[in-house]
Amino acid sequence: MAKKITSQRITPCLWFDKEVEEAVKFYTGIFPNSSIGRISYYTKEGFEIHHMPEGTVLTVEFTLDGQEFMALNGGPLFRFNEAVSFVVNCENQEEIDYYWEKLRVGGDPKSEQCGWLKDQFGLSWQVVPVQLGDMMTDKDINRVNRVMAAIFKMKKMDLRALEEAYASVPA
Structure with a gap:
């Protein structure tokens, strides 16, 4: 059984x-x-x-x-939408790349933005680095703003670019 x-x-x-x-x-x-x-x-x-x-x-x-x-x-009555997604927390860029490439196979490339993708069955996923939570809850709003600005330029998350945005000192 x-x-x-x-x-x-x-x-x-x-x-x-x-x-x-x-x-x-x-x-x-x-x-x-x-x-x-x-x-x-x-x-x-x-x-x-x-x-x-x-x-x-x-x-x-x-x-x-x-x-x-x-x-x-269950039949065609209900479909997935972006109101519900699954977050895949990744330890490093290698994991981000792996899950991003695997989950997006046959999916909708137009849905790819800010670490989000939609797979071939219409289910939404967020493939993100575990470090993002600390970056987004930092008490320094300037750091958070730089990270957010970097995210909005991405489809797949780029951990190095996020870390650089987080650590950078404005001129």
Whole structure:
């Protein structure tokens, strides 16, 4: 029997049209410490409501880098939008580059700005350096302003440029 989700009180559920298996394989192939758990299937019960053929995947439980999720084949009624995104905290530029390049495959290049991207399933991600939190909460508003100005010029985060903006002394 596959592993069941039980260790988290709150588990995000992602609604896909009909590509839940493809999406879960995509995500678990990118992040370490990831796995696919239990899978449930539609039955003939409720067909007049869900319109999914019997045997179609209903839900997939999965883990991304230790975080548990559920994904649902719910049909085309609802779509992802930028109001919800997942933040990928990266230790260095190598990690930023890795997750940026992997997650953006097949996504919408027009959505790429300030470390945000939209993947091939329409889900929004923020690929950011862990150092950004300290930079953005510094008591020196001039430092924060310089970092913000640098971010607004970026698509993918450039850690070196952010560190330079943070450390620079105005002339």
